[in-house]
Amino acid sequence: MPTLTVNGRARTVAAEPDTPLLYVLRDELGLNGAKFGCGLGQCGACTVEVEGRAVLSCLTPIGVLEGRPVTTVEGLGSPEAPGPLQAAFIAENAAQCGYCIAGMVMRAHALLRANPHPSEDEIRAALRLNLCRCGTHMRILAAVRRAAGEPGPAAG
Ligand code: FES
Ligand code: FES
Numbered sequence: 001m002p003t004l005t006v007n008g009r010a011r012t013v014a015a016e017p018d019t020p021l022l023y024v025l026r027d028e029l030g031l032n033g034a035k036f037g038c039g040l041g042q043c044g045a046c047t048v049e050v051e052g053r054a055v056l057s058c059l060t061p062i063g064v065l066e067g068r069p070v071t072t073v074e075g076l077g078s079p080e081a082p083g084p085l086q087a088a089f090i091a092e093n094a095a096q097c098g099y100c101i102a103g104m105v106m107r108a109h110a111l112l113r114a115n116p117h118p119s120e121d122e123i124r125a126a127l128r129l130n131l132c133r134c135g136t137h138m139r140i141l142a143a144v145r146r147a148a149g150e151p152g153p154a155a156g
Contacts, residue, residue: 001013001014002015002017002062002063002065002066003066004021004024004062004065004066004070005067005068005069005070006025006029006031006069006070006071006072006075007031007070007071007072007074007075008069008075011029013028013029013062014028015028015062016063017061017062017063018061018063019061019062020039020057020058020059020060020061020062021048021055021057021058021060021061021062021065021070022034022036022039022046022057022058022060024062025048025057025072031072031074033072033073033074033102034046034047034048034057034072034073034102034103034106035099035100035102035103036058037058037099037100037103037131038058039058040058041056041058041059042131043100043103043130043131044056044100044103044104044107044129044130044131045099045100045102045103045130045131046058046103047102047103047104047106047107047130048070048071048072048073048106049070049071049072049106049109049110050065050068050069050070050071051068051069052071052110052113052114053110054106054107054109054110054111071106071109072102072106073086073102073105073106076105076109084147085105085108085109085112085143085144085147086105088143088144088146088147089101089104089105089140089143091143091146092139092140092142092143092146093139094136094139094140094142094143095136096132096134096135096136097133097134099133099134100130100131100132100133100134101140103130104127104130104132104140107126107127107129107130108123108126108127108140108143108144108147110126111123111126111127111144112144112147112148116148117148117149117150118144118148120141120145123141123144123145123148124141127140127141127144
């Protein structure tokens with residue numbers, strides 16, 4: 001049975017190696033932050049980090065993840081103690097329905113890990129593959145700017 005490292009914990013799972021990580025996170029491990037939006041790599045709702053890089057968990061079979069640490073939005077903090085990036089999303093009131101938010105947070109987290117002070121254009125480029133049906137992209141952008149130490153409204 002495959003063993004994954006998720007949010008710092010080794011987890012042995014029963015799923016077959018070709019099972020998408022998203023299904024294992026949600027159905028076996030009880031980590032429901034990553035969302036099923038399209039299942040086709042087109043919306044970003046399922047974004048998590050693998051070895052610190054943003055990946056689409058709906059397209060990532062668990063068989064390629066042995067020895068490669070996975071981080072989900074649950075690994076960044078909790079409702080009681082949100083991490084800095086999560087706190088920035090809360091401060092900017094970035095969520096409407098919230099369905100896209102875990103994916104947005106994880107994509108932004110990977111960006112900030114690689115580039116702690118991205119320009120607005122760099123943030124926009126990083127988030128271009130993550131869709132928000134509610135249209136809160138500007139508040140999400142402001143949240144990432146806040147987390148990068150640049151609070152204030154994003155340019156229109
Ligand atoms: Fe993975 Fe849409 S659910 S990209
Ligand atoms: Fe609803 Fe983004 S807040 S999809």
